[in-house]
Amino acid sequence: MSTTFSMQGIRKSFFGVEVLHGVDFAVERGQIMALCGENGAGKSTLMRILAGIYVQDSGTILLNGAPVRRYSTPLEMQKLGVSMIHQELNLIGELTVAQNIFLCREPKNGKGLINFNRMNENAALVLERLGETIDPKCRVGDLKTAQKQMVEIAKAISFDVNLLIMDEPTSMLTGKETRVLFDLITNLSAQGIAIVYISHRLKEIIDVCHQVTVLRDGSVVATRRVSEVSAHDIAALMVGREVKEECADNFAGDPAALILEVKDVSDELLKNVGFSLRKGEILGFSGLVGAGRSELMEVIFGIRKPKTGRVLVEGKSVTVKSAIDAIKSDLGFVTEDRKETGLVLCRDITENSNYVFWRKTRGFFKGKKTTSENTERMISRLSIRCSGPDQMVSSLSGGNQQKVALAKWLLSDAKVLVLDEPTRGVDVGARQEIYRIIRDLAAEGVAIVIVSSDLPEVMGICQRVIIMHEGRITGELCASELSEEKIMYYATDV
């Protein structure tokens, strides 16, 4: 059997951190190869290199044994038959289906203008190959999500495709639409197209794929035939790293001192989610990307409107319609994306750390003295490294920015503090400092919720962990029961 595509010894670093350590990967004609791994294992990076979006630092890509030129652009790789469908849809809503499929490759007539008739005919042919009946003249913005996905696939196979890479193609599809997609994948593979299928849903992999390659921390740990492994085995392979020594203890405070209760939260994504939190407890939320953890926190904080659901703070029901209501109920929320929703980058540390404090206190003026005392206190307590309180936040390092985002809520005297991915993009040293601050806060009686995709982080700091999968709570573990395998088991809902 001839190998269609192979990658040998691929290495890649971002900002001096190596994320792929010499990866070998191969996929054959007509094969459906699953690519698995935790968040950040390097799956998407590896496939983006194969699709020509990133350039590897070293290593080679071979097509039928012949090396492919380094620095090949996505368009050149597409001409060699590699197409990638990204996790987020990359379509232009205002253009028609046909225009999207043939974007930048529009058939021209003699005068150099676009030949719309031919474009629409060609688009119809491609869609027919997929067994789809979407009108090529339809505006993409008017289509349903599943149909958009089909247009993406049509666009991908409209190149003479030999290898199709799909990054989490089912994350936005319903069960029925997923089955249609699987039929299509099987069909394409029968036509001799090789497929790389990236997914967190291990069941799907077992159902549709021939082989599975598991990546962990930027290296391949195993390549197996799907018929020889179970979903459990794959989960174990994904986690498999040595479990860190450091492990949190069970919650030792008063189990009756409930401070936050969330009941029956439901909307399009979340399904009857509820949990409770005690004073001084550190509760973790684990799960894969898209499990609905951040969305749940946004509901609690009044950013997202649920269909049903109640929030109780210290036993009293509270109506949280916007962030200010949550702030007045002594809730705090350090968001996942500090650049988008956490900080005003073009302002200084003083302003950024005092916004919530100012909102909570009365008076027209800021109060120069209190404000600067607040800031000084936070800079020393959180050891924020800066040239002074008037340094612009945009010029701070990631870790120090995160500390400023944290300072904003510490100054508000929040009783419940939600931290969404508190150490994303934070270097190792600052990470330990943030853990120390979290533990200190809990010791002072602040109840803490940590949403994190980083398993060692969850294991190291949380006294109790709730695991979510597709909008539902699938498991709850206390610190003494924690293991990465168990979390991954609940997170993939096998």
Place this chain on the structure above:
Amino acid sequence: MEAVKGRFGLRAQVFVKKIWREYSVLVVFIVIIGICGLFAPRFLHPDNLLNILRNTSIVGAIALGMTFIIIAGGIDLSSGAVLATSGAVLILLQRMVNPDGSAVVPLPFAILACCAVAVGFGFVNGIIITQAKLPPFIVTLAIGILARSVTMYFCRGATIMGNNIPQFTDIGNGSVFNIPIPFIIIIVLAIIFHIVLTRSKFGTYVFAVGGNESASRFSGIKVNRVRIATYMIGGLCTGIAATIEMSRMAAVAATTSGNQYEFEAITAVLVGGTSLVGGRGRLVGTIVGFIILGIVNNMMIMLNILPYLSGAVKGAFILFAVLLQKRER
């Protein structure tokens, strides 16, 4: 010896850079005054300088309000037309006279009504922008067209003369200790606004909303209210500008009063170093900005530049001023 000199040179360089970063507007300002004095010695005559301050106060008032709006990430293209509408209200109320010669509506109330109309337009702008989530550019453009049309309807497209009494005309034409009253009004307004912008919580929220709307919302700032408030402040300033303008002319011209003033004001704000992206800016810069514009207008008269070419000179000059004080990012 060389080393010492080198280090001193480096220090001086850092120092100059810092001065330039913080005060580039002022530097440009002084250079411009110097150049103008060189070309037209008459320019430096105190009467001329005071005249510039008087002439520039109307656009200046609008520019002060516009600074709030632009810092919060918005823009107001309706100011010029709203000036005409609120000015028409002032003139129409002010010219109503009882048979015994006394005013039907006392002057202070007429001025209040004028400001209220302008603030009302600001409120409408703000409400539409925040509730319908439309771009400020389009909303204020449409409201401006609407306001101009309403003015022409009330004035039947003509120029309407006001009651030419000194109490009224002194607001725009009078002086106290030789300093033009309009400029005094502007400076008082600027001081109050400067305190609001730098010392009050609201002022900080204006910067925050312009810098990052979602982060502001997540911090509990009522983003929409802050936005609407900036447009109302803009309206108040336009109302004050209208009062000065009407007082100077003692008449409102339905089609031309306030024409293009919004662009002059925006230019002044930008020349003053406030970023159109939002989130940063200074009121002091705006003051220097509109005075620079006043100087340019004045110089074109001094140097007898053909009115047809004044736009070309002004445009080129504005580009030059903004380029000169452009920050390195």
